Amino acid sequence: MSDSRKCLIYICSILCFTGAASQEFQLEPQNLFVLKDSDAQFRVTIQGPWEVMTWDVGDVQVLTLPINSPSIPATGRFEASFCVTDDTSCVQFTIINTTRNDTGRVACTVQNRPGQKVAQLHVQESGTVSILGGDTTVPQDEQVEFQCVTSAWFPTPTITWNQNGEAVNSSLYNTTSVADGDFFNATSVLKFQAVRNTTVQCLATIPALTNPVSSSVFMVVDATVPVPPDWTVLIAVVVSFGGCALLVLLIIAIVYCCKRRKQKQTNYQDEMSRRVRTQSVVSVSGQRQGRVNNAYTPDSQTSVAPSEVSDFDQEKVYSVITLPDILHSHYVENSDGGPYNTVDETGFRKHRHVTIV
Ligand SMILES: *[C@@H]1O[C@H](CO)[C@@H](O)[C@H](O)[C@H]1NC(C)=O
Ligand SMILES: *[C@@H]1O[C@H](CO)[C@@H](O)[C@H](O)[C@H]1NC(C)=O
Ligand SMILES: *[C@@H]1O[C@H](CO)[C@@H](O)[C@H](O)[C@H]1NC(C)=O
Ligand SMILES: *[C@@H]1O[C@H](CO)[C@@H](O)[C@H](O)[C@H]1NC(C)=O
């Protein structure tokens, strides 16, 4: 295909499109936001001759407008007329005293013109705005919080804040909304540090409003007012110190307990080993047999038990520990209740004494 032919097709298509467009008509605005009880007005621009125009609100045809009777008397709440007298190219359609039920589609049809033009109507309601607490005096540098309460809005309003007429960064406030029947209540919380005298303004708006509804308070920063102590910090400090102290006490207690237990255990073990040795000594010197004692090596005549056990003359004995012998009954008690002696089968007499270290 040559370039010139391409160009021709292009020009032709533009011409065709323009020709069809001349048969079109426009409905404006596409989206209309109005407050309840106010009027909603749409307009249609239409080129060339036409005969009859009809208007629908929702699914109901509410008005028929012949071109030769340009000002139809209002049928109930609906009205249509030429935008400018005797100019058939513009028609305005008005819904008087809108209600929430009017929300939805508004459509215009022109006889012998293709298609139907549809727009959307949004009927909204503005409510109240107030900053809780009113004017306030705060200490210098205090973290302050303002609450803006809006109620009876439809839909939920967009809330913004101003400080001394300047918009506040949205990271400084939070807005939550709650449905209340057919309406919405919204609460916005603004937090910032009080530095200087400030006019704080809360603004609520919905698309149907040209100007937001607002509420203002004046915050006086008084440097002479002492900043109240931050109890949370104080409590946190006390709690953490207390916790540390408790922890230290606990550790000390645990260490002490462990030490004591170990000591007890060593005492017990010492005692046990002593007991075993004594018994072994006794049994060995008695019978050369008996319980296994790892610390003991048999000797033909005498048995030498480890360090703690040694031979003493009876006279030199100061203290003696006696332990009952479960296995053997070779203990012979002296008549005078003195130290125990063991009697060998061979009649060899020995004194076994245990010293306490
Ligand atoms: C609008 O309609 C309401 C009821 O829906 C009525 O009370 C009010 O008087 C009407 N206002 C006008 C201006 O017609
Ligand atoms: C708002 O504050 C945030 C974080 O503090 C910052 O990143 C952002 O740039 C600010 N926006 C404006 C418009 O100042
Ligand atoms: C807003 O809410 C978010 C999450 O709930 C929180 O992290 C943030 O600190 C709040 N900001 C303000 C100004 O309250
Ligand atoms: C909405 O606000 C109104 C007026 O302040 C109050 O009476 C109502 O209880 C609120 N509704 C909800 C759901 O908070």
Ligand SMILES: *[C@@H]1O[C@H](CO)[C@@H](O)[C@H](O)[C@H]1NC(C)=O
């Ligand atoms: C703040 O406002 C108070 C009360 O209007 C006024 O007395 C004071 O001088 C102001 N402080 C400053 C720094 O403007």
